[in-house]
Amino acid sequence: MTDNPAEVVESPRSPRRSRRRWRRMGIVFTIMALLFGVPWWTLLASGAAWPAPAVATGTLLFAAAFAALPALMAFGHGRRHLDWAAALGDALLGAAWVLFVWSVLGQLLRLALLVAGVDDPARSRLVAGAVVAVVAILLVWGHFEAMRVPRVKEVDVAVDGLGRGLDGLRVAVITDTHYGPIDRARWSAAVVARVNDLSADVVCHVGDIADGTVDVREAQASPLASARATLARVYVTGNHEYFSEAQGWLDYMESIGWTALHNRHLVIDRGGDRLVIAGVDDATAEASGLRGHGADLDAALAGADPGLPVLLLAHQPKQVVHAVRAGVALQISGHTHGGQIWPFNFLVRLEQPVVHGLSRHGERTRLYTSRGTGFWGPPFRVFAPSEISLLTLRHA
Known part of the structure; x- marks a missing residue:
């Protein structure tokens, strides 16, 4: 007997599951064929009439890349978690994407040259x-942009209900650091140093702290212990924590002196006025199956004075629908990376209401979406610069 009906209906070798697997493999193969095939045709086979040895050599390089990508991804992001394979696979994926995009755009140049009689x-x-x-x-x-210490992006935000004593409150935001297969311990320390130079009242990390467990990525995350804020340092989980060890990262951040807002809140006071800072788990937390995890704004605000303005940390911008219903004054999110590698931002926009920047939702809720401080996967940022955000809250 089993408690899972799906296990009764579908065994690992059932025809339905087998068909789904082959369908997924077919989709992946088609995407890869386009990803490598369009550049191959553009560079080698579209009428350039290169010498035969050049075409053969180029074709072999494309074939090797086509075969290497899934192997590197399997070794790097599969059960073995080999960082060198993940780093190479991610870089190859990013390069293939950029080459594909500009091979497609190159057809506009081809058309212009055709019209010009070339x-x-x-x-x-x-x-x-x-x-x-x-x-x-x-x-x-793009690699330089991804690896550099982010510039500071300063934004003034009018917050409904903010008391005059809190006018000018400075909130430094880092998010999507994605400590991963490329060792960025020095980069992490430099980011914290830049944050400390801001003398912020509140410092936030809005999730996707790392790709991997605390044991594997602690050397890169440890500089966060020295981040300084006059009133609070707060952290919420992102979706990538739920790929590895969400509770471990919550416990780790608490252990180095940050407040992990795991569906809870704290209240800060300045000049006689107060602000509720609340945090919820990522939108994917409940589906992860991890007990006690799942975005719960009601729990996060339980016991809070309903007359006080609320600053909410929620990793994904789309969680703003719950913030609007609860009358949250300001939500801070990350997740999108601003698209990271253009034109991926248009695909991100299909899932999220905002890709980056300040936006208004409902009658009183504002949302600030950071482009992210680090990068995920391919070590490139193209037309989507990273940022450390400095939000100055203003009495509305």
Whole structure:
């Protein structure tokens, strides 16, 4: 007998499960064929009439990359968790995405050259050269943007109900640090140093702290212990914590002096006025099956004075629908990375109400969505710079 009806209906070898697996594999194969096939055609087979040895060599390189990507991803992000494989696989994925995008856009140049009367093979060779040059520049620049210490983005936010004693409260926001297969311990220390230079009243980490467990990523996360704030240091989980060890990260942040807002709140006081700072688990927490986890704004605000303004930390912008219903004055989120590698921001927008910046929702709720402080996966940021956000709260 079993408590899971699905196990009765579908065994691991059931035809239905097998069909789903083959369907998923077919989708992945199709995506990869496009990801590598379009650049191959643009650079090698579209009419450029390169010498046969050049075409053969280029084709072998594309074939090797096509075969290497799933293998590296399996070794890096599968059960073995080999950091070197994850780093190489992520970099290859990012490079393939940028090359695909600009190979597609290169067809606009092809059309313009056709209209201008430029014939093949010169036309196709000009397109191939332009695509390679643009991609090389974007990957070098994008890697620099991903690895540098983020610039500080300062934003004034009018908060409904904020008392005059709290006018000018400075909230420093870091999020999506994604400590992972590339060792960024020095980067982490530099980020904390820049945050400390801001002399903020409140410092927030809004989730996706790392990809991996505390034991594996502690060396990169440990500089967070030295982050300074005059009133509070607060943290909530993101979706990536639920891929590894969410409770472990909550416990770790508490152990280094941060307040983990695991569906709870605290109240800060300045100049005789008070502000509720609440936090909820990520939107994926309940589906993770981890006992006691799941975004619960009612629990987070339980016992709070309903007359006080609320600043809510929630990792995903789409959680703002609950904030609006609860009359939250300001929600701070991350998760989107601003798209990270253009034009991925358009795909992010299909799932989230906002990709980055300050927005208003409902009659009184404002949402600030950070582009993120680090990066996930491919070590590139293209037209989506990272940031340390400094929000100055203003009496509305």
